[in-house]
Amino acid sequence: MVKPHYDDDDDDKVLLPGQFKFKEWDCPGCDANNPVDPPVGHGDEVLCNYCGCDYQVIVSDELKVKFRAL
Numbered sequence: 286m287v288k289p290h291y292d293d294d295d296d297d298k299v300l301l302p303g304q305f306k307f308k309e310w311d312c313p314g315c316d317a318n319n320p321v322d323p324p325v326g327h328g329d330e331v332l333c334n335y336c337g338c339d340y341q342v343i344v345s346d347e348l349k350v351k352f353r354a355l
């Protein structure tokens with residue numbers, strides 16, 4: 286599960302895809318859960334700690350997170 290990272294004092298603000306950040310992600314290749322710190326968002330690259338695959342993060346307008354293999 287990808288969980289959104291919200292600032293506590295900004296609850297009613299609507300997030301744009303470019304502002305959406307998350308602190309953990311599930312690798313599409315091996316299903317491993319990877320924590321990331323600092324949080325990552327659209328356009329960032331993430332590296333799976335388990336299988337070593339590189340992905341670019343893509344956040345859609347509906348704030349759905351996808352990963353594109355690099």
Ligand SMILES: [Zn+2]
Nearest residue numbers: 312315333336
């Ligand atoms: Zn992996």
